[in-house]
Amino acid sequence: MQKSIFITGGGSGIGRAMAKKFADEGWFVGIADRNQAGMEETSAMLSEGQCRTYKFDVTDRAAWDDALSSFTQHTGGRLDVLANNAGLPSGGPLTEVTHEELDLLLDVNLRAVFYGAKAAFPYLKAAAPGSCxxxxxxxxxxxxxxxxxxxxxxxAGVKSMTESLEAEWMEYGIKSRSIMPSFIDTPLLQNPPNRSRNTPIRDSVMKAGFEFTPVETVAQEAWNAVHGDATHVLVGKTAKKMSFVAKWWPGYLKRRAKSLAKAHEKSEGRPASAG
Structure with a gap:
């Protein structure tokens, strides 16, 4: 039976690359996004009849149930992988982040990940062992x-949740995995970090000296995560270096954190703080 994956945030960036990767491997793909045009562009890159698209907001619990119910009607009831990929970037000092931006980021990047997991559980359980x-x-x-x-x-919440569900769901034969990429050069990085700033996130990242990882590399590591044994898969040189340094030289990582802060300040024409 053909395997299937449902990917949120599939209208661009990592989600689009995942859709292409799994489709190339012969999987049937469900693409979810709020951006209808983006989903259509992703769909056009795949073979005809190889995917279905679903426009909905991942913070809507009922919409999750409707989308997965509809998708599995085209897969014989099967869902092998749910890719909780939709997310929003954000940055800048906490004092600049509005309460509206704060709530939205928590809802999309964390609360919706739990909604997706809960909605997908019965399908993943039915497809086990080996579902993810x-x-x-x-x-x-x-x-x-x-x-x-x-x-x-x-x-960090998503990382912790992944570890918890790996322990909770292993008895059902369901894997729980995360991919942990560093900076990815996607259209989202063309946006400013918050409403009080107007410089794209991408500019600050480049000034801080961090490298970008291609979305194709992330998609390949997503494939590896689904088929591997590691709970977390670090993606890109920067992510792997950060993990190593956080363990052995945390002081160096703190200095790098300051360099990113200074890059934000300079990008807005502000004097960089000393030290």
């Missing part, structure tokens, strides 16, 4: 960085 909950976490979950307090906290 795949969460997109981030290298930001490895160590707190300046100007990423809210974003990093949501991704």
């Amino acid at each position: 909950l795949l969460n997109t976490a981030s290298a930001a979950a490895i160590h707190g960085m300046a100007n990423q307090s809210v974003y990093g906290a949501t991704k």
